[in-house]
Amino acid sequence: MTALPSKTDKKLGLVIDLDTCVGCHGCVTACKGWNTQNYGAPLSDQDAYGADPSGTFLNRVFSYEAQQSGCASQTVHMPRSCLHCEDAPCVTVCPTGASYKREEDGIVLVNEDRCIGCGLCAWSCPYGARELDREAGVMKKCTLCVDRIYNENLPEEDRVPACVRTCPSGARHFGDLGDPDSDVSKLVADRGGFDLMPDLGTKPVNKYLPPRPKDQLDTAPLDTVADEPKGFLGWLDKALDKL
Amino acid sequence: MHPAPSVIIFTTFSGLGFGLLAWMGLGIPDVGGMTLLAFFVIAYVLAAGGLLASTFHLGNKKNAIYAFSQWRTSWLSREGVASVVTLLLFGLIALAQIFMGAEMAFSGVIGSVLALVTVFTTSMIYTQLKTISRWNQPLTPVLFLLHAIAGGALLAGEVKIAGVLLAALAVVMWLHWQQGDARAANRGTLGDATGLGHLGEVRMFESGHTARNYVLDEMVYRVGRKHAQKLRMIALGAGAVLPAAILLLTPAGHATAFIALALHLAGAIVGRWLFFAEAEHVVGLYYGK
Numbered sequence: 120m121t122a123l124p125s126k127t128d129k130k131l132g133l134v135i136d137l138d139t140c141v142g143c144h145g146c147v148t149a150c151k152g153w154n155t156q157n158y159g160a161p162l163s164d165q166d167a168y169g170a171d172p173s174g175t176f177l178n179r180v181f182s183y184e185a186q187q188s189g190c191a192s193q194t195v196h197m198p199r200s201c202l203h204c205e206d207a208p209c210v211t212v213c214p215t216g217a218s219y220k221r222e223e224d225g226i227v228l229v230n231e232d233r234c235i236g237c238g239l240c241a242w243s244c245p246y247g248a249r250e251l252d253r254e255a256g257v258m259k260k261c262t263l264c265v266d267r268i269y270n271e272n273l274p275e276e277d278r279v280p281a282c283v284r285t286c287p288s289g290a291r292h293f294g295d296l297g298d299p300d301s302d303v304s305k306l307v308a309d310r311g312g313f314d315l316m317p318d319l320g321t322k323p324v325n326k327y328l329p330p331r332p333k334d335q336l337d338t339a340p341l342d343t344v345a346d347e348p349k350g351f352l353g354w355l356d357k358a359l360d361k362l
Numbered sequence: 363m364h365p366a367p368s369v370i371i372f373t374t375f376s377g378l379g380f381g382l383l384a385w386m387g388l389g390i391p392d393v394g395g396m397t398l399l400a401f402f403v404i405a406y407v408l409a410a411g412g413l414l415a416s417t418f419h420l421g422n423k424k425n426a427i428y429a430f431s432q433w434r435t436s437w438l439s440r441e442g443v444a445s446v447v448t449l450l451l452f453g454l455i456a457l458a459q460i461f462m463g464a465e466m467a468f469s470g471v472i473g474s475v476l477a478l479v480t481v482f483t484t485s486m487i488y489t490q491l492k493t494i495s496r497w498n499q500p501l502t503p504v505l506f507l508l509h510a511i512a513g514g515a516l517l518a519g520e521v522k523i524a525g526v527l528l529a530a531l532a533v534v535m536w537l538h539w540q541q542g543d544a545r546a547a548n549r550g551t552l553g554d555a556t557g558l559g560h561l562g563e564v565r566m567f568e569s570g571h572t573a574r575n576y577v578l579d580e581m582v583y584r585v586g587r588k589h590a591q592k593l594r595m596i597a598l599g600a601g602a603v604l605p606a607a608i609l610l611l612t613p614a615g616h617a618t619a620f621i622a623l624a625l626h627l628a629g630a631i632v633g634r635w636l637f638f639a640e641a642e643h644v645v646g647l648y649y650g651k
Contacts, residue, residue, distance in 0.1 A: 179570030236421020256421025
């Protein structure tokens, strides 16, 4: 059913630290690897070794530069994937009931046995988090590694999404954002975690932690040391002018 | 947005077909027998043909039957249900009218309302999207409905009514562009989208992918924006102003009606192509576009 649950027991999601992320794309690769070999249709590539390669990814890292006038610029790496919104427009627009939000943990998933690949859910998502797989013809999106986090065949430390497990800089955190006492909720409270495009009313569960304030180094170009050459250089300058 | 031919054919022709059915439910044109059958065939070919075309861009057609299940929440599902119910009802009306000479006045009115409801649900598939502020405005359903009933009146041979409706369509087309431009201009900036605006002016340093991807192909289609102004004039002139002038200012006749219809169809297709091609999706902000 594509009606959204009025409330979910948990709000599982990610907290992504934009201060710590170094933009290595390790999470992108880990996500592609895990989700190609597990839940649902594999994430296909088209013309992977040819001139015009493209493929399906559930997580991509964008890099931005922010600059105050007169100051040095600051690079911010921003991984983007499904935010598992509380008021997910991608769920309610779905004509087939393939797109749904789980009542028990708030994860937004696609039932590929019902998806017709119309793409309307991707149109309704402000974050570009859904990609239609060109090979399978069904909509792919972040599953929050639903096949890892509850998987008792895995060692306990591996029961987190692949992107979180692999992140070498500890920029990605996983937990229940509906529980104010959880580590992720405390982190969001401490660091002033924010929503992406809150004015669109999607109420994302995933939060981003803003970059910490940075020192502003005086990196303006050095002033000219000497306009008029003196001494030997001054003589040389005049002598050359006269030639 | 990517202007998929299947979606342009679907919205243009099924709208026209349901527009004609809306008039036929009211007993317009007042014909019977084989002439009425011919009108029903035209309306069904347009409406059902358009609906079939809409399935061409589906990635996974075998699950299409499930698309009728989520009418409680999904406008696309409502569109599917409304169109099938409307076509079934008009099928019964056609049989009764053509072969039994029945009046079917009451069920005809219900059919007309359902035909308009179907066009409304089609328009709401696009109007509901907050991510595309150009479409997310009250005039979008008005635009779709006027296209349907004006084109339908033209097909039904009500040339003077069609002329007035096409003149109204011209006004709504223009207003829709004005409103759309204002809304699109207020989409925000890369700083708003990333939430990094407090750090200064935000610009893209490196995209998340060096190759194209589904999101770029589908939602950051920008070809239509280059010639948008010229295409608007073509859509407005051929789709509404010229046919309205022909219908209202020249004596009624088959030749003028045919020219007006041909112009209107060409203009409507250009206008519908542009409707998709020039629409700016908010995800483009993350790409600085």
